[in-house]
Amino acid sequence: MRDLAKEPEAARRALETMWTARRFEEAVDQLFARGLMHGTMHLSIGQEASATGTCLALRDDDLITSTHRGHSHCVAKGANLTRMMAELLAKDSGYCRGRGGSMHIADVATGNLGANGIVGGGIPIAVGAALAQKLTGSGKVVVSFFGDGAANEGAFHEAANLAAVWDLPVVFVCENNHYGMSMAADEAFAIDNISARAGAYGFPGVTVDGNDLQAVYEMVTTAAERARAGRGPTLVENVTYRWKGHSKSDKNLYRTREEIAAWQERDPITRFEDAVRKAGSLTDPEITAARKAATDAVREAIRTANAAPAAPADRDLLLDAVYADADAGNHAEVPA
Amino acid sequence: MRDLAKEPEAARRALETMWTARRFEEAVDQLFARGLMHGTMHLSIGQEASATGTCLALRDDDLITSTHRGHSHCVAKGANLTRMMAELLAKDSGYCRGRGGSMHIADVATGNLGANGIVGGGIPIAVGAALAQKLTGSGKVVVSFFGDGAANEGAFHEAANLAAVWDLPVVFVCENNHYGMSMAADEAFAIDNISARAGAYGFPGVTVDGNDLQAVYEMVTTAAERARAGRGPTLVENVTYRWKGHSKSDKNLYRTREEIAAWQERDPITRFEDAVRKAGSLTDPEITAARKAATDAVREAIRTANAAPAAPADRDLLLDAVYADADAGNHAEVPA
């Protein structure tokens, strides 16, 4: 297995991706606080190694489904920051033309089939996408991201079983950040590891330190290989932690300041920077440069997105947008 | 643990219950074939030890939820045969006044909260009933019957987990008769024993020879004790087989005649009769008498039910029956 920290290009890419996700969400947090952004949003700050390690284990044309907490998945899969930011700023140039917002960003071109506002809603969709890969023999793999809370939805159960009995090329990546909104995983489950649920469907499950980029990368690589070889799904549980509240309305009453601080000590980005330093693959200036590249890219994205025209509040345009044009036929936009 | 075959009264009761269920369904089958019964029905012939062994392990005031294949549960929990038959014959004196039919028979007085036309639909209801017992400290236990097929519904998953995290007094009895309609359990599951799913929720699961009345009785007794002691649910998988088609439209194309014949060799009633004979608790005439009592009771039920007036096809009566009378207040009919 590759050791990402040891390969300069991979290490740089991983760092820049994690920093980009981090900086993007920090910016979003501020824009919100300053009343410049609207609606609601769910930040994955602290969870970047899960998204990044997972996506680094995939091929560019592999697919993912994401969640309400999806910015880092989106970034890690290679989305355009300006279009992401434009979407959050309700611009016509956003990924969803201002119609979807944070919970519905998708980037079909980079294989991101979309965030989802329904907890667990993306899991059956991922399984269907995997079925399409199997039927067409595309050789592609689908990763379904979801949270600990989502593992208690019926959608998870049905989708996991279907993938199992059909040996579909899907990897279930459960990002266990210890809470479903305010509900502690300890109280929502009577088992220690969510990965143990894989046994109920007959495929392997593993629990991983989700703040260890290399560990995530290795597990998902193994799982993706298995999937690609036609041997069916794997459940990878990335244990991690969200630093920020669930959404803007969260007062963090269900957890302690100490707990948050302890997890901030385990910052996945710092950890990987340390690993890179130890491996000696990048110099300190190179490490700093990766961080700065991310900061600059986000700043530039905000600038460009901000300057773009707002999504037009035109009723006819909205009505026209409900159905795909029947005359254009049912030709897929994602070549399967 | 008691050995039912050794106790004359228990043995007689078990035999009579199983024979009653068998004779009842044989009668239903014939009434259908002769065009005297309407709608659809699902027979549990061949599965009687599961229903009977389970209900014998319960107290009279314990509760059950049942399924579309629910006649034997209903009989085993002590329902009135005439009212059951009257319901199937669409009579006003039927359990549901002719409004529910086979898939909705309930007998609140004997603790049967109802059959269900929705696969898996009764499982969350059983969990809620168990929650009521816990909240009121009634000491009662709830058994939720469901099929192998139902274990792939989201409802099973969510309900099982909820019962687990709240340590509810419920016993999940999965009657694995090898098929969900035409779908072989082998193809619907990538695991060998459905009972293994209990591990996903953190409670015990056991697979039982569902055609062995004593084995079922013992497992459910243990599970019910555990539940009553506040130690939470158990999943008991009764492996059994249905002799008849799924419903009247079934051509049995998905299984072989030989398979059916092999299972008929393992008739749960014959097996228990043999055990009783071996134990010497009942004489042959007594065994025959139990069977005859069942046959007579069913014959009498048909006679009485047949003579009763049909449910009146009165639109106003139907409209009146939709809502419980608000003036009567929300007083429960099942004292919890």
Place this chain on the structure above:
Amino acid sequence: MTTPTSPTVSPDVDNPTDGPGVAAAGATPGDTRELTYAEAVRETLTDLMADDERVFLMGEDIGVYGGAFGVTTGLLERFGRERVRDTPISEIAIVGAGVGAALCGMLPIVELQFSDFVTCAMDQIVNQAAKIHFMLGGAAQVPLVIRAPAGSGTGAAAQHSQSLEAWFAHVPGIKVVMPATPADAMGLLRAAVDDPNPVLVLEHKLLYKQKGEVPAGHYVPLGKAEVRRRGSDLTIVATAVMVGKAMAAAEELAAEGIEVTVVDPRTISPLDEATILTEVAATGKALLVQEAPRNAGFVAEIAARIVESDAFHTLKAPVVRLAGLDTPMAYAPELEKASVPQIPDIVVAARRLAKGA
């Protein structure tokens, strides 16, 4: 059994094969043969699968069992297990897998064994399939077809007899068709698969055995109502099994000298409002007939469209609705029959409306 008299309604002569010219299985295009409604669905599925690799089927017991109503009989043998996929009993996963496969360029046709089971998959149908194209700003489409047998009449009681079309007409982003004849069963299904949007095809289980003339390769565009007969006294708008009942009632009424128009919307979303309003305006009297319970049912929408349009000014009498009772469906055959409009009910209501001011 309360199977209603199902008169063979006239074939769809105004709308011959005007869609993509797909050759029908075992039939030369242009041929017209008598098929049952179930056969028409089966033949269409066969054609579509033979014609386009992207089409595949998923559902409970659709393989060797042939589906609860025998509609997919023989398809497993012809197309194999990869394309005729028996599923576990998992409606969320069935529909969700359809959504995901459709997003990736396949053309899945999924079957829900009874339309009542949409209740187990509403999130995937309503929040995912119907909304994805819009929510993603047009960047993806979900060409998913969901087939589901609807309606009462088989003694299957309250959880297996519902007519839930109104719910989906209220969901922007999904199209809804209710074929009332074998020809429409073929033509609308073909159009549904041809459409880049999710389409819910509500087949009526009492119609499966009904026979009718079906042109080979028949195609009925979505969103076009059919005027099944014309008369000057009154306009009946009816859906699904009520179309046949309305036609039978019309025959009886004609014998008494009352001439009625019968309009079958066929697609209820998007609705062919123009045809309905024109036909109602032509007679000035509207009788709206559905099997579903009255309250907030689909024909309420038709009533609303009539009275908020210019057709309002042409009305000579209040609009009349005939609908199922506002009750869950009862099991007993006579109760079931009493719960939905029957031919005599339509005759009586139409007669009263025709004779009234």
Place this chain on the structure above:
Amino acid sequence: MTTPTSPTVSPDVDNPTDGPGVAAAGATPGDTRELTYAEAVRETLTDLMADDERVFLMGEDIGVYGGAFGVTTGLLERFGRERVRDTPISEIAIVGAGVGAALCGMLPIVELQFSDFVTCAMDQIVNQAAKIHFMLGGAAQVPLVIRAPAGSGTGAAAQHSQSLEAWFAHVPGIKVVMPATPADAMGLLRAAVDDPNPVLVLEHKLLYKQKGEVPAGHYVPLGKAEVRRRGSDLTIVATAVMVGKAMAAAEELAAEGIEVTVVDPRTISPLDEATILTEVAATGKALLVQEAPRNAGFVAEIAARIVESDAFHTLKAPVVRLAGLDTPMAYAPELEKASVPQIPDIVVAARRLAKGA
């Protein structure tokens, strides 16, 4: 944010506490205080739980978090974990457990975090809760209350902004209320818990912070509409957040000399048809306003009831519907605002209707 101007509508003076006289928490019966809509719900929950051991709460994040909209804040401390039950994210189990507990004599009040998530629990709501009493021939009842925040206006986009009341009005066996004021939020909830049938309480999330006078222990019987103001030119029937908008529009219209009646059905199933028809007949003009998409929405039912009744003959103009766009709800604030009727839209439509023939 598109929070509409929410005029404080007048308290329910015609319907003072006429239900069971339950003493309000921290307030003497008969007292009238200003409360927000959220406070009114919270106080009612507190009263009911204090008063009846059978009442308990279940839902996602209703404990220490106080619910996504803070409605249940403080109840965990007061009543403890047994009676204020935080659940896993499992809507089928939440509603299903409510059904089972209700069947066994408890009075569960379950919260769905957003009303959109009914889609995850439709079987339990529609096939179980609503039908059990009927299917079982009356042998059981399901006194389950489901609370759910509905509607748009918070920038939460298509899966968190729906107004799905029409679906449930189409389901015999469940009652549906849509409180539009703090007083009704209290009174209808109390009546809902008092009712032996399942009741869906659709709270509108934009109203939670709205203030209004609330009589302590207030009780509003189910199935009774409220005439919020009377005028002779035209009758507006509006639901939920549209009631406040209609009242604001009415003020503007009054300034131009157009006097409107505003009727709030409050309970949409069973509907107080008599009041609506009387008020429409009194002016001869009806403007029906809802937030939900137009197609097959609830006010279509009101339109149908009007035109199939004698009120039809009193109509001086076509019935007018103002409704949400037939689209999924968009995220961008201006798009969201454009997607549902706003006060100026009501003013314009009312003016046109009042002045037209």
